[in-house]
Amino acid sequence: MLSLPVAVDTPQHAAIGALLDYTCEHPLPPGTLVRVPLGKREVPGIVWNRAGGQRAEAAQLRPLAEVLEGLPPLAPAWLALLDFAAGYYQRQVGELALSVLPPELRRTDDSQLGRRLTRLLREAPAAAVAAPPAAAMPELSAGQAAALAALAGLPAGTALLHGVTGSGKTEVYLRAAEQALAAGRQVLVLVPEINLTPQLEARFAARFPGRTLVSLHSALTPAQRINHWLLAHLGRADLVLGTRLAVFASLPRLGLIVVDEEHDPSFKQQEGARYSARDLAVYRGHLEKLPVLLGSATPSLESWQRALDGRYRRLGLAQRIGDGAMPRVRLLDTARLVRQRGVLPALAPPLLDAVQQRIARGEQSLLLLNRRGYAPVLFCHDCQWKSGCPHCSAWRVFHKADRSLRCHHCGLSEPVPRACPDCGNLDIAPLGRGTEKLEEQLGALLPGARIARIDADSTRHKGALESSLHAVHEGEVDVLVGTQMVAKGHDFRRMTLVAAINPDGALFSSDFRAAERLFALLMQAAGRAGRDAAQAARSEMWIQTASPAHPLYQALVQHDFEAFANSQLDERRRAGLPPFSSLALLRAEAREGAVATAFLQAAAEAGAGLAEAPAVTLYPPVPPAVPRVAGIERMQMLVESASRPALQRFLTAWLPALHGLRPRHKGLARWAVDVDPLVI
Ligand code: ADP
Ligand code: ZN
Ligand code: ZN
Numbered sequence: 190m191l192s193l194p195v196a197v198d199t200p201q202h203a204a205i206g207a208l209l210d211y212t213c214e215h216p217l218p219p220g221t222l223v224r225v226p227l228g229k230r231e232v233p234g235i236v237w238n239r240a241g242g243q244r245a246e247a248a249q250l251r252p253l254a255e256v257l258e259g260l261p262p263l264a265p266a267w268l269a270l271l272d273f274a275a276g277y278y279q280r281q282v283g284e285l286a287l288s289v290l291p292p293e294l295r296r297t298d299d300s301q302l303g304r305r306l307t308r309l310l311r312e313a314p315a316a317a318v319a320a321p322p323a324a325a326m327p328e329l330s331a332g333q334a335a336a337l338a339a340l341a342g343l344p345a346g347t348a349l350l351h352g353v354t355g356s357g358k359t360e361v362y363l364r365a366a367e368q369a370l371a372a373g374r375q376v377l378v379l380v381p382e383i384n385l386t387p388q389l390e391a392r393f394a395a396r397f398p399g400r401t402l403v404s405l406h407s408a409l410t411p412a413q414r415i416n417h418w419l420l421a422h423l424g425r426a427d428l429v430l431g432t433r434l435a436v437f438a439s440l441p442r443l444g445l446i447v448v449d450e451e452h453d454p455s456f457k458q459q460e461g462a463r464y465s466a467r468d469l470a471v472y473r474g475h476l477e478k479l480p481v482l483l484g485s486a487t488p489s490l491e492s493w494q495r496a497l498d499g500r501y502r503r504l505g506l507a508q509r510i511g512d513g514a515m516p517r518v519r520l521l522d523t524a525r526l527v528r529q530r531g532v533l534p535a536l537a538p539p540l541l542d543a544v545q546q547r548i549a550r551g552e553q554s555l556l557l558l559n560r561r562g563y564a565p566v567l568f569c570h571d572c573q574w575k576s577g578c579p580h581c582s583a584w585r586v587f588h589k590a591d592r593s594l595r596c597h598h599c600g601l602s603e604p605v606p607r608a609c610p611d612c613g614n615l616d617i618a619p620l621g622r623g624t625e626k627l628e629e630q631l632g633a634l635l636p637g638a639r640i641a642r643i644d645a646d647s648t649r650h651k652g653a654l655e656s657s658l659h660a661v662h663e664g665e666v667d668v669l670v671g672t673q674m675v676a677k678g679h680d681f682r683r684m685t686l687v688a689a690i691n692p693d694g695a696l697f698s699s700d701f702r703a704a705e706r707l708f709a710l711l712m713q714a715a716g717r718a719g720r721d722a723a724q725a726a727r728s729e730m731w732i733q734t735a736s737p738a739h740p741l742y743q744a745l746v747q748h749d750f751e752a753f754a755n756s757q758l759d760e761r762r763r764a765g766l767p768p769f770s771s772l773a774l775l776r777a778e779a780r781e782g783a784v785a786t787a788f789l790q791a792a793a794e795a796g797a798g799l800a801e802a803p804a805v806t807l808y809p810p811v812p813p814a815v816p817r818v819a820g821i822e823r824m825q826m827l828v829e830s831a832s833r834p835a836l837q838r839f840l841t842a843w844l845p846a847l848h849g850l851r852p853r854h855k856g857l858a859r860w861a862v863d864v865d866p867l868v869i
Pocket of ligand 1: 329354
């Protein structure tokens with residue numbers, strides 16, 4: 190009898206390592222999928238490649254229940270990636286490894302899985318994307334050629350491709366992919382959002398008609414997901430395109446990883462195992478000794494600093510293709526307008542004029558307002574009542590379409606009251622403006638104009654987003670109102686004006702990354718205007734702001750990412766914030782805020798006593814921006830260190846202590862550690 194370490198998901202054994210030993214009559218290679226008995230249940234597991242040392246039951250080792258025959262084992266590099274990710278993000282390796290496999294492979298109710306899989310494998314699923322006729326390959330611009338030449342000299346390591354929107358980054362991805370494919374390797378392309386996959390998928394499929402391309406993201410059916418995963422795992426898929434989860438795809442002959450829009454916050458998983466797919470992609474490249482190409486018009490300050498330090502190869506595309514101009518950025522001072530006129534209309538008169546000109550010329554305008562619904566709050570002028578959510582520290586948003594008051598945090602939705610619930614006043618009024626209201630106001634300001642709205646509400650039904658986007662592309666829309674959903678990626682050919690309606694909020698956020706996110710969003714949004722080179726010269730980006738002198742807007746006027754990045758990095762350096770330090774956030778949740786706080790305080794005491802403590806700073810517990818959601822109070826505590834390895838050593842020593850504390854804090858709903866938190 191041999192003893193084998195198996196990675197299983199054992200939440201009830203959270204305090205112990207996730208590898209358990211089982212016996213087996215024959216040796217099995219690491220990476221083999223198995224089913225093992227655990228207590229009274231039988232659970233899926235993966236044979237691991239380092240000693241376990243834990244026993245499921247104290248008494249005697251139990252035998253494996255089943256081996257999934259026919260499925261080639263996961264590669265050692267895959268196990269190493271998962272080992273690293275679990276260690277770095279402070280998760281159990283079995284929990285993480287199993288959670289990133291297709292659900293079909295880990296169904297606990299399916300004892301026939303092995304047999305079904307052997308069927309599945311024989312069927313050899315066909316290419317997932319029907320290839321359209323091959324598109325002509327453009328001649329490379331000088332910038333693209335230089336970037337590719339630099340990449341060719343980079344057999345491994347990370348390159349940061351910084352190029353304005355429309356500068357031809359995607360073409361660089363395509364050419365780099367072509368080289369990897371020609372060398373018989375697989376290519377993994379990560380994108381931040383599912384919405385953006387079809388567009389990129391179409392470009393890759395058109396360029397590589399003979400290749401098998403599959404997508405991996407959460408909108409796939411379970412059958413599609415396992416099919417695509419298997420194609421990748423068996424090495425039959427040449428190109429794998431997906432969202433953050435795809436960084437864990439099993440790819441036996443991987444040769445290149447591309448991360449498009451590498452700065453995008455969507456690459457960070459915000460629940461459960463809070464990993465950054467961008468950072469893991471870089472690590473995976475390092476592990477498998479292959480090149481990683483990060484692309485963005487507004488790189489994250491973390492990546493930018495690494496490029497400045499020479500740890501990433503920096504590649505730049507300074508010009509739009511065809512020498513197309515970047516849109517002219519115009520700042521509209523709303524504070525002055527209010528002083529002059531006393532009120533602020535939805536669109537300030539010069540902006541309204543500019544939109545009207547677009548309509549007259551048959552061009553399109555995009556108005557961005559990052560707040561959905563009709564008004565963010567209802568208000569009673571008599572008694573000051575406001576439409577608060579009873580379960581959250583947030584206002585309920587007025588949605589006029591179905592006359593509801595909805596909490597965007599817990600989902601509570603109720604009909605709008607006829608009168609003020611407190612004083613009976615019949616005249617309760619919406620305060621402020623959301624996309625629904627802007628759309629309505631535009632109807633009055635621009636009679637006859639064809640106005641459309643795209644936000645999470647207007648696209649709730651399947652197919653709604655596609656049909657709205659189709660209408661915009663077909664020129665059936667004059668003015669598009671939208672949230673940040675439409676600011677990214679879309680190639681609107683008739684759009685010559687983009688306007689951000691009062692985006693100032695982020696300038697005053699307590700989150701030190703808010704300005705970075707706003708700058709990226711506005712640069713992206715600007716990139717939606719003037720994509721057709723013939724119209725680029727007259728394309729404009731307008732910003733209605735009360736702080737036009739703010740350095741962020743001034744850098745935007747110059748399209749100067751470097752100026753913005755350098756000033757932000759100076760501030761971060763002085764304040765000792767990332768990328769000049771490393772952070773982790775300990776979060777705790779309970780019905781009673783005091784319980785969450787007490788847990789964090791006890792955690793801080795336990796941490797302070799550790800040998801690793803001198804290298805880190807533990808900040809006092811504070812509430813997050815929205816402290817109460819769905820009746821649960823949330824508190825958080827920041828852990829900071831100038832040294833990433835020191836932070837990691839501290840967390841590794843601290844976590845067992847936290848598990849140990851848990852039973853003494855009755856009423857604690859849950860706690861979690863977020864390494865490299867993005868939203869603070
Ligand atoms: P980005 O990814 O930087 O936003 P794209 O790669 O989408 O830019 O390029 C913008 C447009 O220019 C696309 O329509 C693309 O087909 C076209 N394009 C890219 N490279 C070239 C080139 N070398 N010559 C001509 N057109 C190009
Ligand atoms: Zn009232
Ligand atoms: Zn709520």
